Amino acid sequence: MAAGKPLTATFVKNITKPGKYFDSNRYGLFLRIDKDGRKYWVQRIMISGKRREIGLGNFPLVTLSMAREQVVDNKRKAHMGNDPLAEKRKAKMDTDFASVVEKYLEAKLAEFDDEKHKKQWRSTLDTYAIPIIGHRAVETIDVTDIVTVLKPIWEEKTETASRLRGRIEKVLSWATVNELRFGDNPARWNGNLSEVLPKPSKIRTVKHHPALAQKDTGRWWNDLAIRDGMSIKALQFAALTASRSGEIRGMTWDEVDFEAGHWTIPAARMKARRQHRVPLTASMIALLQKLPRLEGSPYVFFGAKGGMLSDMALSSVMRKMHKADLDKGGAGYLDAKSGSPAVPHGLRSTFRDWAAEAGVPHEMAELALAHSVDSMVVRAYRRTDALERRRKMMVAWEKFLKKE
Incomplete structure (x- = not known):
């Protein structure tokens, strides 16, 4: 655009070349275009004897006519001894x-x-x-x-x-x-x-939680079964269901339907934010029915004073089991690949490895683990829930876990 001529709405809309484009006789108004093609309105103005620049907003949110109105208003404020830049900054303080x-x-x-x-x-x-x-x-x-x-x-x-x-x-x-x-x-x-x-x-380096070796499941389960305590029972239930520790610790009695034989975890407590149903086998139901209930506490596996078990409760049990086995001359309970002591979350990996070896359909195992998988086949399974098929799968897993 030729120097000395006012900007036009068409010019402002179509111009893309980086630079500064002044609007003649408009109190210091110009359009700035950066290297990324973004357009900003700026006003050069004298405030208390110093030349300053005030940002007026971006095009097209702020049109040419709107920018012209702002520069006139700013010029008026400066003429009256006020500081339009300071006012703008104050107004913008809470937009950092x-x-x-x-x-x-x-x-x-x-x-x-x-x-x-x-x-x-x-x-x-x-x-x-x-x-x-x-x-x-x-x-x-x-x-x-x-x-x-x-x-x-x-x-x-x-x-x-x-x-x-x-x-x-x-x-x-x-x-x-x-x-x-x-x-x-x-x-x-x-x-x-x-x-x-x-x-x-x-x-991304995938963090694998140390898993219980498949050859050690029977020995580990027998070691766990001779112990007693709420954390031990919670760990047993976690192993049987291949559920996450947090899902187990937050489990409440109103989520359990003994008659229908399933445990429904609400979406709010699931990692994938979807409701998940867990089929209950006869052993799982027997374990739950033998648990004491604490009046005033909604939790199935309650902790001190009826609250939720701590996030370290199940981990502590596995650490103690590992150390006790080592103390009596055993090999402990180690991950077969890393050699690190197995942890509660690793039991889900043990289940997944068993499912693959046992020929369990991939989508069935993923559904049991409540994994977020985009496969159309898995989504189809989710629609039907496959609860009874998964119940049979968990019975087979239980037999392997206990080496029966």
Whole structure:
């Protein structure tokens, strides 16, 4: 556009070349286009004898006519001895990333049923994002900022970094919906960060929980069966059902249907956030029916004062069993591959290995473990639940576990 001529709406819409384009006789208004093609309105203005620049917003959210109205208003304020830049900064103080995180969490944390999940959400942002971009206005955060946050931990703590990226994306999406920023989300993965960071699947080191060796299942079960205590019973039930420790510890009596023969875990307590039914075998039912019930406590496997068992309760049992076996000259209970002492979560891997060796259909085993698998076949199984087929499978697993 020729110098000295006013901008037009058509020109502003079509121009893409990076640079500055001044609107003549409009109190210092110009359009700035960065190398990524984004367009910003800026005003050069004298405030208290100093030339300053005030950002007026991004096009197309702020149109040419809107920008012109703002520059006139700012010029009027400066002429009257006020500071329009200071006013703008004050108005924007609560749109820095740290403040927006607080607003987002205030609005969304109620959706999280798990207290641990709530703490993790805040902790990852507080630890890795806030120190770097917490002071930045959300409207100014770009891809470079996100990469600066993620890159130091992307390869070393890939899973944490991936979750952090998703959480930043959600916060910025919330900010966009609430008109605190506009344009593309710089934390988006596909076609964005995927072009500058390696895929998590290519660098993530999968953490395998040490599993009980298949040759040791009978010996381990007999060792467990001679012991007594609520944690021991919980570990037995976890082994029989191949369920996660948290699912067992949070189990309540109202989730158990003895007549129908199944245990229904609500979606709020499942990792995949889907309701999951566990078929109960005769041995599982017998174990549950022999348990004491504590008045006032809803938990099947209750801890001190009727509360939930601690997250270390089952792990402690397995550690003590391993040490006791070593003390009497045994080999302990070790993972066949790593040689590390087996842990409760590893029992699920023991079940999975058994299922593969026993010729159990892949989708049946995955359904029993409540894994999130996108296979159409597995989704079909989920629709029918396959409860009775899984009950027979768990009976076979129990026989193997006990080496009967």
